[in-house]
Amino acid sequence: MITKAELKKRQDQAYGFLERASLVITAAEKEKIEIADFGLSEFEKTGLGVLVYVNTLRCCAKELAMWPRQTCPEHRHPTIGGVPGKEETFRCRWGKVYLYVEGARAAKPACRPPAGRENTYSVWHEIELNPGDQYTIVPDTLHWFQAGDQGAVISEFSTHSTDENDFFTDHSIGRATKIVEDGK
Amino acid sequence: MITKAELKKRQDQAYGFLERASLVITAAEKEKIEIADFGLSEFEKTGLGVLVYVNTLRCCAKELAMWPRQTCPEHRHPTIGGVPGKEETFRCRWGKVYLYVEGARAAKPACRPPAGRENTYSVWHEIELNPGDQYTIVPDTLHWFQAGDQGAVISEFSTHSTDENDFFTDHSIGRATKIVEDGK
Numbered sequence: 483m484i485t486k487a488e489l490k491k492r493q494d495q496a497y498g499f500l501e502r503a504s505l506v507i508t509a510a511e512k513e514k515i516e517i518a519d520f521g522l523s524e525f526e527k528t529g530l531g532v533l534v535y536v537n538t539l540r541c542c543a544k545e546l547a548m549w550p551r552q553t554c555p556e557h558r559h560p561t562i563g564g565v566p567g568k569e570e571t572f573r574c575r576w577g578k579v580y581l582y583v584e585g586a587r588a589a590k591p592a593c594r595p596p597a598g599r600e601n602t603y604s605v606w607h608e609i610e611l612n613p614g615d616q617y618t619i620v621p622d623t624l625h626w627f628q629a630g631d632q633g634a635v636i637s638e639f640s641t642h643s644t645d646e647n648d649f650f651t652d653h654s655i656g657r658a659t660k661i662v663e664d665g666k
Numbered sequence: 667m668i669t670k671a672e673l674k675k676r677q678d679q680a681y682g683f684l685e686r687a688s689l690v691i692t693a694a695e696k697e698k699i700e701i702a703d704f705g706l707s708e709f710e711k712t713g714l715g716v717l718v719y720v721n722t723l724r725c726c727a728k729e730l731a732m733w734p735r736q737t738c739p740e741h742r743h744p745t746i747g748g749v750p751g752k753e754e755t756f757r758c759r760w761g762k763v764y765l766y767v768e769g770a771r772a773a774k775p776a777c778r779p780p781a782g783r784e785n786t787y788s789v790w791h792e793i794e795l796n797p798g799d800q801y802t803i804v805p806d807t808l809h810w811f812q813a814g815d816q817g818a819v820i821s822e823f824s825t826h827s828t829d830e831n832d833f834f835t836d837h838s839i840g841r842a843t844k845i846v847e848d849g850k
Contacts (some may be wrong), residue, residue: 488706541824613690
């Protein structure tokens with residue numbers, strides 16, 4: 483849950499991260515940046531900023547802005563009714579991001595899950611993405627990611643995006659951010 | 667047709683355009699940049715540089731580098747065997763690009779087709795894209811585009827890319843660039 487004033491502040495900050503990646507964003511797009519707190523109301527720990535460039539029935543492109551050490555929580559994109567789940571490629575543009583997927587567990591992971599939510603993180607195969615690095619996640623694969631110490635900007639290229647179908651390991655999570663009037 | 671030495675020179679130049687757009691490209695990616703001359707052997711007039719980030723059966727992302735006033739010739743992505751043709755979104759990152767699609771003819775188009783090939787250009791609805799602007803082209807729609815006076819860098823987000831299916835208005839065109847040994 484965030485207030486409208488906080489939404490505006492967070493959009494300004496997200497725009498700042500995109501600027502650091504030298505991405506040109508229009509004023510109208512800036513106001514469309516989604517501030518996703520996954521319903522946990524601890525945005526700088528669990529959340530991300532999302533600018534959707536295009537999302538048709540066939541394909542989708544977004545920029546993701548992440549605050550230092552912010553985490554996008556563990557989830558997967560399920561196959562539903564024979565339609566393959568979302569396939570996504572993450573390309574780091576600025577900063578650093580650690581991506582965790584199913585596979586051999588990292589001996590010394592570079593990240594810790596947000597405090598108090600450790601038991602909702604189960605996959606520990608670590609992929610470090612620096613600017614120019616990318617990784618493709620196939621459907622139905624559990625994954626989560628955390629920005630490095632400076633934050634991160636990530637381009638996401640994917641099939642059609644339907645956040646409402648995402649399956650989160652943490653059952654406390656609701657994908658939609660609740661926005662309330664200021665002062666509530 | 668280009669020589670291997672010219673290919674290397676053009677890849678260096680394409681990399682220069684991507685750098686001007688502040689895009690971070692790895693050394694391995696630089697060597698993968700496709701220099702497409704559409705078989706016409708007049709690259710600075712008709713052609714473009716293409717870096718494919720990802721091209722799966724479901725979606726694709728590329729960066730396109732264009733030299734000043736260079737043209738990507740008129741073509742469409744046909745629906746074949748019931749499979750919808752390629753859908754693509756062009757987002758200008760640097761420079762300027764004029765996109766021409768089916769629709770009302772521009773009164774005073776900003777571009778001319780490459781000299782001698784005017785009769786292979788038939789659509790004249792003009793869309794000017796500056797950094798931060800984008801446009802989505804639906805399948806089966808004729809389109810062509812030309813960079814402005816400084817050149818252009820364009821991100822392309824699309825469905826699966828199968829260049830071999832493209833239908834070009836100019837029947838002299840072959841999509842593949844022939845690369846020959848130096849000195850041939």
